Amino acid sequence: MTKLKRIAALFLGLSLMTGIMTGCGEKKGASEKGNLELSVHMHFYGYCVFDDEWPVFKKAAELTGVTLRGTAVETVSDSGQAFSTMLADKTLPDIIHYDGTSLKKIGIQGALIPLDDLIEKHAPNIKKYFEECPDARIAATASDGHIYYIPGTLADIDQKSLPSQGFFIRQDWLDKLGLSTPKTVDEYYNVLKAFKEKDPNGNGKNDEVPYFKRTGSIADLYQLFGAHEGYYINENGEYTDGKTEPELKTAVENLARWYKEGLIDKEFYTRGEQAREQLLSSDLGGSTHDWFSSTASYNSKYTGFGLNFVPMAPPADINGVVKEDFGRSILHGLGWGISKDNKHPEETIKYFDFWLSEEGTKLASVGVEGVHYNMKDGQIQFTDEVLNGDGGVPSYLRNQGALIEIGSIHTIDAELAGMNETARSGFNEYKDNGWVSPSVPPLSFTESEQEVIDANETNITTFYNEQIQKWILGAEDVNATWDSYLETLKSLGNDELTRVNKESYKRSISE
DSSP states (O other): OOHHHHHHHHHHOOOOHHHHSSOOOOOOSOOOOOSEEEEEEOEETTTEEOOTTOHHHHHHHHHHSEEEEEOOOTTOOOHHHHHHHHHHSSSOOSEEEEEHHHHHHHHHTTSBOOOHHHHHHHOHHHHHHHHHOHHHHHHHBOTTSOBOOEEEESSOTTOOSEEOEEEEEEHHHHHHHTOOOOOBHHHHHHHHHHHHHSOTTOSSSSOOEEEOOSSSOOGGGGGGGTOOSSEEEOTTSOEEEGGGSHHHHHHHHHHHHHHHTTOBOTTHHHHGGGHHHHHHHTTOEEEEEEEHHHHHTHHHHOTTTTOOEEEEOOOBOTTSOOOBOOEEOSEEEEEEEEBTTOSOHHHHHHHHHHTTSHHHHHHHHHOOBTTTEEEETTEEEEOHHHHTSTTOHHHHHHTTTTTOSSSSOOOHHHHHHTSOHHHHHHHHHHHHTTOBOOOOOOOOOOHHHHHHHHHHHHHHHHHHHHHHHHHHHTSSOHHHHHHHHHHHHHHTTHHHHHHHHHHHHHHHHHO
């Protein structure tokens, strides 16, 4: 996953982002007392806040003797603001949870303690995890050589190039209009156009939204034109910057036309996380690119008008290639560390270590046995309450404290067990056909390289996102301003940023 994708996934949508990243419950009060109570700051994705009453964490308290008490407040909706406010407090919470980049930064600045010695002495499961998953150790290691946080995974550590998201389309609308599932980008365009013009919902209004997206970005569609949003590994195994390639210009030029013709949701920049719910519940949405489990769950939720929203193969791009660029990296990008004000670092690292034990992995992945699932013939069987929960199994489990992006492993078997047949068939189709492109691995930077990143990355990302929005919405013409766009990227230090990323990648593959 590229840096820009990681940022988007981190703050707009990513893990098990949509099926999994929907709803984290409301804080209800103090947890039952364990032998040791530790405070934790957890506020991420703009809405997910630690709930003292999550059954999964209460079960962990029974097993470990450590109870967590959340300090973040839900009245603050911006996770970045909540993080900054927390850091300004005179005394920090015992445990700080956030994205890995930020945790390493505040670790170097002294807000978190180095974990190297604690792991060596008291955390055999973390040691094993870092040995078996080198990506996790690389991600956790700051530019000063120390480890300040424990990252977590989206899947088993031996899984590579697994699907995360895929294309979905209204089969009921295709059937009504006598259309076949599109297999190329041109066919996909023609189907979206038919959805817009031929009233497939039958209400006599031109109100259909052919393509929608709930992350405030349509970068998912760049792949149809051979383009990439940011850094990726090309077919020659080279680390490449997609932001500067002519394929991006081609993609933006075409998608601006799609937007102008009403084929893309006019409100995709502002509708946000509720886009899928709003447009499918009102029989207006025609197609999207999203997580398999949660997206497929809508068919059983809205049966009154025959909703049949099904996965489809990625349309072949303009070069005839069938591929899916939005696979999952092993790591989800978040984790937790121990603050400088924690009076119980040894007990805390042992608590972290529990979540990477076999028992902790299962608890983090599927919840509490006898409450959320039972074992039958050696297989996980979710309870009816979980299977019938709003938004699908991942959403329900998140409201119970499972599948939360802490320093834990989320097993793929658990995810598959929670999928309905529609989701599972789509997931397996993408996996078995080898459509998923390899993700960019986590990189480790020297102090001088990190200085280049800190000096340039934020400004580049801000400029890039603003320019893409201007092009898509038609405020500027991409052909007329492409050269000046490249010049601005260069003036903001993009060449230097790309250089340090490439050098880090070369080191990682030579080790």
